[in-house]
Every structure is written in C-alpha cells, then in structure tokens.
Amino acid sequence: MLQDMIETIEQLAQTQGDFPVYNILGEVHTYGDLKADSDSLAAYIDFLKVAPKSPVLVFGGQEYEMLATFVALTKAGHAYIPVDQHSALERIESIVEIAEPSLIIAVGDFPIDAREVPILDLAQLQDIFAQKATYQLSHSVKGDDNYYIIFTSGTTGKPKGVQISHDNLLSFTNWMIEAEAFSVPERPQMLAQPPYSFDLSVMYWAPTLAKGGTLYALPKELTTDFKQLFKTINQLPIEVWTSTPSFVDMAMLSNDFNAEILPQLTHFYFDGEELTVKTAQKLRQRFPNARIVNAYGPTEATVALSAVAITDEMLENCRRLPIGYTKADSPTFIVDEDGNKLANGQQGEIIIAGPAVSKGYLNNPEKTAEAFFEIDGLPAYHTGDLGSMSDEGLLLYGGRMDFQIKFNGYRIELEDVSQNLNKSHYIKSAVAVPRYNKDHKVQNLLAYVVLKEGVASQFDREIDITKAIKEELKDIMMDYMMPSKFLYRDSLPLTPNGKIDIKGLMNEVNSR
Structure with a gap:
C-alpha cells in the first residue's frame, strides 16, 4: 500500500x-x-x-x-x-x-x-x-x-x-x-x-x-x-x-x-x-x-x-452501463430530496463520504457550505448526480440533477433522450438541449446531431433525414421525449476537458 x-x-x-x-x-x-x-x-x-x-x-x-x-x-x-x-x-x-x-x-x-x-x-x-x-x-x-x-x-x-x-x-x-x-x-x-x-x-x-x-x-x-x-x-x-x-x-x-x-x-x-x-x-x-x-x-x-x-x-442487456462498485473506504448513499437514505433500487442523489472527499473549495466558504457536509461522522459531498444502488452493490447512473427537465408535465432526463437518439443507425452522435421561454419554462426540446458519413447524401432535404430518424426511433422513444427540432452539425463542441459541451449548447440555444 x-x-x-x-x-x-x-x-x-x-x-x-x-x-x-x-x-x-x-x-x-x-x-x-x-x-x-x-x-x-x-x-x-x-x-x-x-x-x-x-x-x-x-x-x-x-x-x-x-x-x-x-x-x-x-x-x-x-x-x-x-x-x-x-x-x-x-x-x-x-x-x-x-x-x-x-x-x-x-x-x-x-x-x-x-x-x-x-x-x-x-x-x-x-x-x-x-x-x-x-x-x-x-x-x-x-x-x-x-x-x-x-x-x-x-x-x-x-x-x-x-x-x-x-x-x-x-x-x-x-x-x-x-x-x-x-x-x-x-x-x-x-x-x-x-x-x-x-x-x-x-x-x-x-x-x-x-x-x-x-x-x-x-x-x-x-x-x-x-x-x-x-x-x-x-x-x-x-x-x-x-x-x-x-x-x-x-x-x-x-x-x-x-x-x-x-x-x-x-x-x-x-x-x-x-x-x-x-x-x-x-x-x-x-x-x-x-x-x-x-x-x-x-x-x-x-x-x-x-x-x-x-x-x-452488460453490453448486450444494459440500456445504460453501470458506473461501478464503490470504494471500500468511501460509503456511498442514495438520498431523497430531504436527505433521507433510500433503499436499493430507488433513485435519488448520489452522496459520497469518506477520506477521498475534499475539504472544500479554495477561498469560497459559501459554495463549500452548500456542497460539503457530514454524514455518519464522515466528510461528505453532494454530487448533484442521480443514481440508484443495486442489491449487489452496483451503482447505476441516472443523469445530472441539473440536466433533468420538466416538459409538458413529464420529467425528462436529457441524457436519456441523447442515449435514445444515438441508437439511430443514421446518427454518429447527438445530444438533446432544452429551449426555455421568458418564464424559464421549457418551451421545446432540440437535438444537435452529427450524422454518420454518407447519410446526408441519401436524402434531398434535412427534413427528410429528421423524418427518417423519428420513424426509426418511434418504438423506443416516448412521443414526449422526441425533440421537435433537429440541428445538423459536422461536429459537436467539446469542453477543454474533452467532454461534449452540453452546457455551452444550452447557453447557445437560450441566448438567441
């Protein structure tokens, strides 16, 4: 050691x-x-x-x-x-x-x-x-x-x-x-x-x-x-x-x-x-x-x-891959909105505790107090991620709490929509992004899409590509989850850390 x-x-x-x-x-x-x-x-x-x-x-x-x-x-x-x-x-x-x-x-x-x-x-x-x-x-x-x-x-x-x-x-x-x-x-x-x-x-x-x-x-x-x-x-x-x-x-x-x-x-x-x-x-x-x-x-x-x-x-049967067995020295809990621990199989916020948890944010006591706390006498952190724990101790990811939206009465995970879009054989990569109205409510859902090579040449118009994608996915996506507008791009922007910049796309959509 x-x-x-x-x-x-x-x-x-x-x-x-x-x-x-x-x-x-x-x-x-x-x-x-x-x-x-x-x-x-x-x-x-x-x-x-x-x-x-x-x-x-x-x-x-x-x-x-x-x-x-x-x-x-x-x-x-x-x-x-x-x-x-x-x-x-x-x-x-x-x-x-x-x-x-x-x-x-x-x-x-x-x-x-x-x-x-x-x-x-x-x-x-x-x-x-x-x-x-x-x-x-x-x-x-x-x-x-x-x-x-x-x-x-x-x-x-x-x-x-x-x-x-x-x-x-x-x-x-x-x-x-x-x-x-x-x-x-x-x-x-x-x-x-x-x-x-x-x-x-x-x-x-x-x-x-x-x-x-x-x-x-x-x-x-x-x-x-x-x-x-x-x-x-x-x-x-x-x-x-x-x-x-x-x-x-x-x-x-x-x-x-x-x-x-x-x-x-x-x-x-x-x-x-x-x-x-x-x-x-x-x-x-x-x-x-x-x-x-x-x-x-x-x-x-x-x-x-x-x-x-x-x-x-897992590759054959999982809709979403598990994110792992947790560290032995780091108790990990799933809690509800009131901070109560949830039973296995129930979804809530992932809370991590133990010796790997940071002491907080440098010179920022306010943000530190919001995110860090103690649970069972151990330092703990609000991840802001949704998840659940299986009976076998396998952690399952449920998306970001801040990427969860309410649209037409339905609670929708943006990452869930993206996962389904990516099942289309026309699509190389895609992400879903909400557009908000002046009252900060979701007005509609948009999809940013990068097509597989050669797909665009098979269709006369972008609207025909969109129809084909929707037709292909109609049996695996609920109607309320299907984006109303598809925006086609050669590539999706990445953050400096190499992640798809979903927040940047959200800012782009909602600054228009």
Missing part, C-alpha cells in the same frame, strides 16, 4: 533511475531525471522564501516540465494549481484572483499581467534544472495538506478550486492500484492525454508513478490534426488508455485503431462523462480482449469513487 507519493517517487529514482518516466513524442526523461530536476526546483522555491504551504499556479500543456514542477512543489510543501495553456483569458484571470497564488510557474507563455505575483518562465525553469542542486525532504506535502487544487470548468459563474489533500490522493491511488476492476499492470505504459487541469489526468499519472511506469504524453495540438493524431497513436507502445469516451470516439474514426495494429493496448479506463453502450460495443469490436473499465466520480471526491469492468452481458 502506498504511504507517501513523493517518497515512492524518490525510491523509484534509486531503484530504477534509468527507467523512462515520461516520453513526449520521443523526448524521453527518466526517473533519475525527474528526481534531479525536481530537487533543483524545490531548492530554488525554498530559496525564494514564498509563504509556507501557499498554492503555486503551474501553467502549460503536456510538457515534461509540468510533471517535474508538480513533483518539485510537492517536495517543497506547496500545492500546485494546474492551468491548461489553452484556457480562456477570463478563466485564467478568475483563477489568479480566487487562488491568490504565491508564485506562477509558466511552462507555456503566460498571457496575462498577474501584477504582484512573481513568475518563473520556461527558460528560467530550465536554468534551474541545469543547476543540479541536491534536496533533502523535510517539509513535503503530507496528510491533510493540499496536494493539488483543480478548478472546475463551469460554463457560467466563477470557477471553483477543489482542494485535494495528500490523504485524499492516497485514498484514490491505493484503491485504483489494488482494485480488480482496473487491474493496473506492473510498470504501466500509460497514455497521458487529458490535460493536467482536468482531474481525469490523475487517473493516469498517479497509478503510473505509484507503480514505476511510463507516461506517453499526447500534446493537445495533435488532437486537432486527425491525420497526425492517428499516426502518433499507432506508434505509441501504450498498454493503458485513459480518456473521456468522447476522445476514444475520436480515435475510432481511424479504422487502424484496433487490436491488430495496437496488440499491446489491453486496458481502457473511462471517466469524466458517461460511457455509452454504443461506444463500448464499438470498442469491444475493435479490441475484443481488452479490459474496458467504466469509472465514476466528481473532482470533489478525488477523481473516481466507483469502477467496473464492462462485460459482454
């Missing part, structure tokens, strides 16, 4: 110093490099005499310097705030304002004037690494100290900084490396694609560093060039794929993404958005012997609280 993340990395530097820890497009760095570089930077941070335990903002992409900086800050007793270099300026400004970091380390070009906050840029960082200073661990991040702070990517309002402690991280990492569902290989060769500002990234770096494996970083720039992306993926010797379902859907646009081309790719870990039956079935056809793991959890409960390896029986 992992006792201390930094001490584990230190031990690996002693026992396998020449083993690769990071490979970014062929640029390789070893565990020995990671120790030397993080020691030099930790020594320099101590020299700067920044306020003890104060958070430090780290700005960049998937560069090796990001990982080395995170490790250095942890050694020096500081939580890090990862901010992706592709973030909107307004978001960056908000994070700086809310977090009040004592230092900014800019691996990428920092785009705003941070006024009083000192900044270390990439050139300075590389000079510091070159100094090869030694460092003795004496005040590293421990126990309830913040390990990292990740700002959630809400599309409205100010972002919230979720504080994750070293204890929170250990609860998640020990579960992941010990759980049968994940079956993490020894020295895992892991894809590192989700940005560090997205807590899904913890699902790849934490088990990899805990078990002495290698991270294969995929810069975001590649994901916009499909030809280069597919070529690069097929050359990576990865065993474990961690991403949102949306990203693997993108990968499957290439017919070469299969077990014949990538025989060593044996594990797929999904979190961050719902894994549909359709995506999992297609992936099973491409990689028939691979382990496909569906995990679930909010950032506020440290990455994931449940996971399950998807079986062929």
